[in-house]
Amino acid sequence: MDYLIQIIVSGLTLGSMYALSAVGLSLVWGSFNCLNMAHGSVMALGAYFTLIAVDSIGFPVWVSLPFAMVGGALVGTAVYYLSVHWMLNTRNYETNIIIATFGIGMVMENGLLKIFGGYPYAQPLTVQGVAGLIGNVPVNYRSIVIWVVAAVLMVALGLLLTRTRAGRAIRAVAQNRDGAKLMGVPVARVYVQVLMLASLLAAVSGILISTTLQIVPYMGANPLLKAFIVICLAGLGNILGALYAALLVGLVEASASTLWAPQYGFPVILVVVILALIWRPEGLFGRVMVARQ
Amino acid sequence: MADTREPLLACRGVFKHFGALAAVNNFDLDVLPGDVLGIGGPNGAGKTTFLDVISGINPATDGRIRFGGADIRQQSPEQICHAGIARTYQLNAVFDTLTIRENVLVGAAFGRGDRGVFPRMRFSREMRARVDRALALTGLEDRQHLNARELPVLDRKLLMLAGALATEPKLLLVDEPVGGLNPHEIDQVMEIMSGLTREGMTIILIEHVMRFLLALSKRVVIMHHGEKIYEGVPTGLLQDERVVEVYLGEGTAARLRHLMGGSAAHG
Amino acid sequence: MMRRDYILSAVLLVIAVGLPWLDPPRYLLAQGLLLFCWATVVSQWNLVFGIAGIFSLAQIAIFAVGAYSTAMMGRYLEMNLWYAFPIAGVIGVIFSLLIGLGCLRMRGVYVALLTIAVGQVLFVLIMGDGECSPLNPGICMSFTGGPSGMGGFGGFGWREVLGGRHFIIGDYYSMLGLLILAMAFTFWIIHSRMGLAFKALRDNPELASSRGISRFKYQLLVFALSAFFTAEAGAFFAAHFGSVGPGQLSFTLLLFLISMLIVGGMGRPWGPLLGAFLIMGGDEFLKEAGEWRHIGFGVMLLVFMIFLPDGVAGLIDRVWRRLTTRGGAARAGKAAPAE
Numbered sequence: 001m002d003y004l005i006q007i008i009v010s011g012l013t014l015g016s017m018y019a020l021s022a023v024g025l026s027l028v029w030g031s032f033n034c035l036n037m038a039h040g041s042v043m044a045l046g047a048y049f050t051l052i053a054v055d056s057i058g059f060p061v062w063v064s065l066p067f068a069m070v071g072g073a074l075v076g077t078a079v080y081y082l083s084v085h086w087m088l089n090t091r092n093y094e095t096n097i098i099i100a101t102f103g104i105g106m107v108m109e110n111g112l113l114k115i116f117g118g119y120p121y122a123q124p125l126t127v128q129g130v131a132g133l134i135g136n137v138p139v140n141y142r143s144i145v146i147w148v149v150a151a152v153l154m155v156a157l158g159l160l161l162t163r164t165r166a167g168r169a170i171r172a173v174a175q176n177r178d179g180a181k182l183m184g185v186p187v188a189r190v191y192v193q194v195l196m197l198a199s200l201l202a203a204v205s206g207i208l209i210s211t212t213l214q215i216v217p218y219m220g221a222n223p224l225l226k227a228f229i230v231i232c233l234a235g236l237g238n239i240l241g242a243l244y245a246a247l248l249v250g251l252v253e254a255s256a257s258t259l260w261a262p263q264y265g266f267p268v269i270l271v272v273v274i275l276a277l278i279w280r281p282e283g284l285f286g287r288v289m290v291a292r293q
Numbered sequence: 294m295a296d297t298r299e300p301l302l303a304c305r306g307v308f309k310h311f312g313a314l315a316a317v318n319n320f321d322l323d324v325l326p327g328d329v330l331g332i333g334g335p336n337g338a339g340k341t342t343f344l345d346v347i348s349g350i351n352p353a354t355d356g357r358i359r360f361g362g363a364d365i366r367q368q369s370p371e372q373i374c375h376a377g378i379a380r381t382y383q384l385n386a387v388f389d390t391l392t393i394r395e396n397v398l399v400g401a402a403f404g405r406g407d408r409g410v411f412p413r414m415r416f417s418r419e420m421r422a423r424v425d426r427a428l429a430l431t432g433l434e435d436r437q438h439l440n441a442r443e444l445p446v447l448d449r450k451l452l453m454l455a456g457a458l459a460t461e462p463k464l465l466l467v468d469e470p471v472g473g474l475n476p477h478e479i480d481q482v483m484e485i486m487s488g489l490t491r492e493g494m495t496i497i498l499i500e501h502v503m504r505f506l507l508a509l510s511k512r513v514v515i516m517h518h519g520e521k522i523y524e525g526v527p528t529g530l531l532q533d534e535r536v537v538e539v540y541l542g543e544g545t546a547a548r549l550r551h552l553m554g555g556s557a558a559h560g
Numbered sequence: 561m562m563r564r565d566y567i568l569s570a571v572l573l574v575i576a577v578g579l580p581w582l583d584p585p586r587y588l589l590a591q592g593l594l595l596f597c598w599a600t601v602v603s604q605w606n607l608v609f610g611i612a613g614i615f616s617l618a619q620i621a622i623f624a625v626g627a628y629s630t631a632m633m634g635r636y637l638e639m640n641l642w643y644a645f646p647i648a649g650v651i652g653v654i655f656s657l658l659i660g661l662g663c664l665r666m667r668g669v670y671v672a673l674l675t676i677a678v679g680q681v682l683f684v685l686i687m688g689d690g691e692c693s694p695l696n697p698g699i700c701m702s703f704t705g706g707p708s709g710m711g712g713f714g715g716f717g718w719r720e721v722l723g724g725r726h727f728i729i730g731d732y733y734s735m736l737g738l739l740i741l742a743m744a745f746t747f748w749i750i751h752s753r754m755g756l757a758f759k760a761l762r763d764n765p766e767l768a769s770s771r772g773i774s775r776f777k778y779q780l781l782v783f784a785l786s787a788f789f790t791a792e793a794g795a796f797f798a799a800h801f802g803s804v805g806p807g808q809l810s811f812t813l814l815l816f817l818i819s820m821l822i823v824g825g826m827g828r829p830w831g832p833l834l835g836a837f838l839i840m841g842g843d844e845f846l847k848e849a850g851e852w853r854h855i856g857f858g859v860m861l862l863v864f865m866i867f868l869p870d871g872v873a874g875l876i877d878r879v880w881r882r883l884t885t886r887g888g889a890a891r892a893g894k895a896a897p898a899e
Binding site: 348349350369370371373374375379380382386387388389390391395398399400402403404405406407410411412413414415416456457460 | 748752753754756757759760762763764766767768769770771772773774777781827
């Protein structure tokens, strides 16, 4: 029984962190059918932004979160103007953008390495202590904060996409790029907004991940791969599906780590997801729940 | 009217469902060798879906489709191509990075069959001859080394036709060969197509340009909501109340009656 | 077009064969040898990715399988490596065929995910192999050598023939021979009927299938055929260095090789060789720059994707076409994305 509770608690925590980054990646895919390989480095940048805000500038800790979110959004804009902007109308633009954003990610990651060194830092924006026990399993305040932050941002994103003008434009572009263009939606502006939004979420995801581990320049590589796996499992571009798939992947990883050994978490996820994809090549939730055709 | 010949293509009770929607609804059709069948009907009537069903791109959900005596309903597009059905697409589908000649060579090299686990590596003399013939039929010879990506719409349409012809099909499916062309270009395609019909090629043709459809077809089928609402000679179409109501409209029908009156005199 | 290829091959061959006779520094020979190795791998990757248009990243894993299977045959079966090489190639082909089967129903980035994942699983398995078995704590047997890799399986054997000072010349010519075979193989495939099927499937899979091309058959064929020389390159790599390690599955190597493919020119027969040369040359230059090396690579990928997405080979082709077809229709390749 304790095992089960342990799996659910740590699975939900992992799942919440994956969901934030995966939803961003999925949003980008939904809008222009491309993977943003710089997404992982944006996560790392987000974590470093809090570090800069607190240690270098001396902001109070709670200001560092909005600081990092704004920073993330600006980086997203830069990613747009450095890659997508030039490539949308070229042949094989999907592959070109993947490789270009891969290059951008390399530059960011190694830039961080150059500036901060490979030395791991602790995330200043964190809470300590145990909130209580469920059965015999301790639940940290940190886990609760992660759940709350993820839930609040997910709900906010949902409201943004369904209730606001900008959100409706994003969904229109995701459904039909040409149609949206004909209806007068400024497609290029929507792309910038999508990358800003996705990068903002990635920055927060990076901060949350760094509260459980440490801040290092290459910390985004592993979460990026997991976010990638999550959106493939969900069905590319399916945003709600990405949320469910992230929780599922978190639970699978927590099960493998708890019942077997921590280092087997990742291989087990891969094997499970590959089998799932061979069974359903379009992802578990397919494109039914997305707006895309 | 009664014809005792074995039909080349025989469809019985063919359905294509997308969820609850029947895009092709209980369709029966016989096509005899040498027949030229025109299919018309409003947008969304299921015409292109019907071609997708025959060519295996989007297999039928129910019914029987026999081609040359063999059941092809469950076969893959490449098997159906090898059996002798070739098609063109409504959108301008070509191999963008290849030249015109290479595009046609694809049909010539693979369209008749591709046996063995390890395929043959060389292009045979027959394959090259098939390419030359298809290029000559469509008048693309002088441009054969141009890149397909750089071609104007008319040439892309002709290239699709040449690629299909290079497979030397027994049945040619043509989806809107003159959509988006100007009247002069339409005449050019019409001439090429009537050349094919004179040689006895069996053709199923979809087209919205009624002048084109009526001039080439020996027989016409009109589809509406996946069903056949008319089948018969082209001239009868204009007298059919339902066809005029759901598809042509009074004005067009009158204009076409006039036009057909003229062309009927030519025999 | 074809004559240009023959002339170019002859010139390059004379340079590559002649180099050791000029008594160059040993370092240059070692780098040349590596260049041949990477160019071999990238030429086969180009077949899958550039020609057949399948976004597979499995090439690194196949390379590692070739290297590790050679090492194991040498170490555990005490085989002469020259007998092990063809077997390693066949093992690579079978391995790649299995990956191809897994990818059959997937498209685009799904294939990229699956093929990255295969490499990652191999990496994790090898890294975990060094630990003692939890069932028998007394036995710490490592089959693959774990994180530190394995050695002691011999080499090409040129040391015995040519002596310790000149054995590298033997290694150099061995690798050159492999590259020549791989390049000839690639040219043969690209210009054959099979190559036309690959290109047709890349450009428009639906149209290709309705012109009689089976995606099933040709996708498996390209996975199988591109694996042989890739695994062979891994085998020769192992034989030259006398050791193998999990570093061969690293992202750094993946980045290094993908840069070669992009900079050289994807889908162009000469692209891989050109790319391998430029990247290794550039790397030599960036070695001075220390930590800036990876940043330099990233910027370069970006710049190429923006300004020269078809690589240096594409640029040369376009210039060549403009020169040969005076004022011709050689327009720079910008078109609407497929579909």
